[in-house]
Amino acid sequence: MSAPECSREQDVINAIVTGQWPDRCEASLAVHAAECAVCKELVEVTSVMRLDRDGLHEEMSLPSAGQMWWRAAIRARLEASQRAAQPFSWLFGVSVACAAGLAIAAVQLLWSPVHLAWGSSSLSAWGAWLGLGELVRLLPTLKDLAPLTTTGMLVFLAATACLLLAPLALYFALSDE
Amino acid sequence: MRDVTLTDVELIGAFGDADRTFLMTEEAFQAFYEQTARPVWAYLARITGDGRLADDLLQEAYYRFLRSRADFESDDHRRNYLFRIATNLVRDHRRRRGHEERRLSDDSQVPGMSGGPHEGDRAVRRLDLARAMDQMKPRERSLLWLAYAQGCSHEEIADVLGLKKASLKALLFRARKRLLALLGTTGIRGGRR
Numbered sequence: 624m625s626a627p628e629c630s631r632e633q634d635v636i637n638a639i640v641t642g643q644w645p646d647r648c649e650a651s652l653a654v655h656a657a658e659c660a661v662c663k664e665l666v667e668v669t670s671v672m673r674l675d676r677d678g679l680h681e682e683m684s685l686p687s688a689g690q691m692w693w694r695a696a697i698r699a700r701l702e703a704s705q706r707a708a709q710p711f712s713w714l715f716g717v718s719v720a721c722a723a724g725l726a727i728a729a730v731q732l733l734w735s736p737v738h739l740a741w742g743s744s745s746l747s748a749w750g751a752w753l754g755l756g757e758l759v760r761l762l763p764t765l766k767d768l769a770p771l772t773t774t775g776m777l778v779f780l781a782a783t784a785c786l787l788l789a790p791l792a793l794y795f796a797l798s799d800e
Numbered sequence: 801m802r803d804v805t806l807t808d809v810e811l812i813g814a815f816g817d818a819d820r821t822f823l824m825t826e827e828a829f830q831a832f833y834e835q836t837a838r839p840v841w842a843y844l845a846r847i848t849g850d851g852r853l854a855d856d857l858l859q860e861a862y863y864r865f866l867r868s869r870a871d872f873e874s875d876d877h878r879r880n881y882l883f884r885i886a887t888n889l890v891r892d893h894r895r896r897r898g899h900e901e902r903r904l905s906d907d908s909q910v911p912g913m914s915g916g917p918h919e920g921d922r923a924v925r926r927l928d929l930a931r932a933m934d935q936m937k938p939r940e941r942s943l944l945w946l947a948y949a950q951g952c953s954h955e956e957i958a959d960v961l962g963l964k965k966a967s968l969k970a971l972l973f974r975a976r977k978r979l980l981a982l983l984g985t986t987g988i989r990g991g992r993r
């Protein structure tokens with residue numbers, strides 16, 4: 624469907640939008656609109672839409688400019704605070720992940736003496752009963768971890784301390800700013 | 801973890817920060833708001849069909865406008881930019897709601913459907929328009945409102961809606977025909993005028 628055009632379309636719209644229609648606009652425009660099908664349609668649509676718009680304008684109750692500014696300012700401040708706190712959330716997450724990793728490592732280290740004390744045969748029996756025979760055979764024994772007993776343990780403890788304390792120290796050092 | 805709620809002192813400080821965060825001063829914003837708030841709210845209310853949603857979107861539109869770093873050539877450009885933000889907010893909202901269209905009913909939340917005896921005909925015409933608009937596509941509603949309620953030029957409409965100016969005439973023509981057909985079925989063309 625091609626759109627029929629009229630050279631006076633915009634004049635008609637402007638007259639209605641500016642409130643000149645129908646009494647204060649050019650007489651020739653009103654005569655033209657009464658005869659032109661395109662302009663007649665425009666008058667019909669524009670009039671009802673302006674009526675609705677004016678009605679909405681009269682009845683709406685809006686917050687004041689000051690309130691709008693105040694809310695925007697507070698929200699901007701809040702978002703800035705949240706952005707500033709984001710690195711700390713990351714640090715906290717990293718610390719928790721490190722602590723969890725170290726806890727797993729510690730459990731594995733402690734497992735060896737238990738493994739040894741309990742005896743591989745009884746453990747294997749439990750493992751077989753639970754259907755974990757292969758897994759139990761793969762668990763490290765104290766002999767496997769012998770190099771870790773002295774120097775290794777010290778390195779392990781130092782790493783634990785660093786991994787746990789460094790993020791916390793960083794957090795407290797930066798949290799005052 | 802650190803608490804990110806604001807203390808009273810920080811709230812007071814927020815006003816000082818606002819002048820630095822926003823490109824506009826409070827005085828300039830006030831003038832701009834007085835000039836644009838009503839047209840933007842009316843636009844939002846009519847294209848969403850929901851007055852409360854229009855309140856929320858208006859707040860969001862001004863916030864995004866204040867946070868923007870755009871340069872404006874003129875007041876009209878600034879106003880069109882705000883309308884564009886409002887249009888995008890409505891689109892985003894519609895997308896989030898999974899294209900679930902809200903239908904206006906007789907107890908519509910958009911104000912303006914009440915009035916005294918002298919306002920009766922006016923109120924009926926507005927209600928008919930609201931119902932007809934509600935049955936139209938979102939883009940058609942925006943097009944019609946901007947063209948005929950706001951009196952925007954084709955360039956401005958193309959800028960606000962992100963459409964090509966060349967296609968506007970045909971789109972407007974189709975939307976206008978559809979609106980008139982819908983108004984015909986709702987009564988306006990049936991002799992109420």
